[in-house]
Amino acid sequence: MAVIEHVTDPADPRLGDYRDLRDVQLRRHLEAEHGLFLAEGEKVVRRAVEGGHVPRSFLMAPRWLDGLADVLDRSDAPCYVLEERLAEEVTGFHVHRGALASLERRPLPSMDSVLEGVRSVLVLEDVVDHTNVGAIFRSGAALGFEAVLLSPRCADPLYRRAVKVAMGAVFALPWTRLPDWHDALPSLSQRGFTTVALTLADDAVDVTEAVAGVDRLALVLGGEGHGLSERWQAAADRRAVIPMAAGIDSLNVAAASAVACYVAARR
Incomplete structure (x- = not known):
């Protein structure tokens, strides 16, 4: 059972995992150095623990103790309780959701272990915004995708903002980073996947047509603004587009992923 420790000093060194959460660069360094990530809000904290991640500690306002009592009962980590203004x-x-947890990161699994038994996988190239990554995970999980692969430059799915936007879907979908960006799509094709790239290329076909009849699907999305690299567009087995009304050529990558996942789920 978690040990409840009441804290009255915001400078208390025991709270180091929770400091300066708006400073993205600092948090990246701190979280990488200490092998941790943060979950925010009762539902997300619960899903992180239920997903097998080991808590380092909890931080919450008094009113959240009862709602997370069962989670605290299953952990030996300290729970730091302080008033919301101090948090x-x-x-x-303002921690309006009232509860945070610091949890241990796990080593990234191999690509083959992530893809074992999978029929639908999302593949992201250089999606650098944490909000977009979280939203893509949430759409993928909701619409039947079973795994996510990330290029080396993609934003961290375990960064607090991504975890929050995903509503914990980053704990439900197996994911890893690609060991070889250069030949990633051909390697997926060799594993029996049909790679379908969302792109505005001239030869792109309606996404409904592109995914029709596909058994093992790898849906490929590119970064904000520039989209997929020319190499990945050329390496994909098929190129697909979401048809748009006149005057609009594209959607935000998170919105595009939701539409494409919906279509792919009904292939």
Whole structure:
């Protein structure tokens, strides 16, 4: 059972995992150095623990103790309890969801283990916005995709903002980073996947047509603004587009992923 520790000093060194959460660069360094990530909100904290991630500690306002009592009962990690105004001093923002947890990162699994038995996988190239990554995970999980592969430059799915937007879907979908960006799509084709790239290329066909009859599907999405690299567009087995009304050529990558996942789920 978690040990409840009441804290009255926002400078308490025990709260180090929770400091300066709005400073993205600092958090990246701190979280990588200490092998941790943060979950925010009762549902997300619960899903992280239920997903097998080991808590380092919890931080919450008194009113959240009862709602997370069963989670705290299953952990030996300390639970730091402090008033919400003090939590804001520590984190740098108003923790309106009242509860945070610091959890241990696990080593990334191999690509083959992530893809074992999978029929539908999302493949992201250089999606650098944490909100977009979280939204893509959430859409994929909701619409039947079973795994996610990330290029080396993609945003961290375990960054607090991504976890929050995904509503914990990053704990439900197996994911890893691609070991070889250059030949990633041909390697998926060799594993029996049909790679379908969302692109505005001239030869792209309606996404409904592109995914029709596909058994093992790898749906490929590119980064914000520039989209997929020319190499990945050329390497894909098929190129697909979401038809648009006149005057609009594309959707935000998170919105595009939701539409394409919906179509792919009904192939």
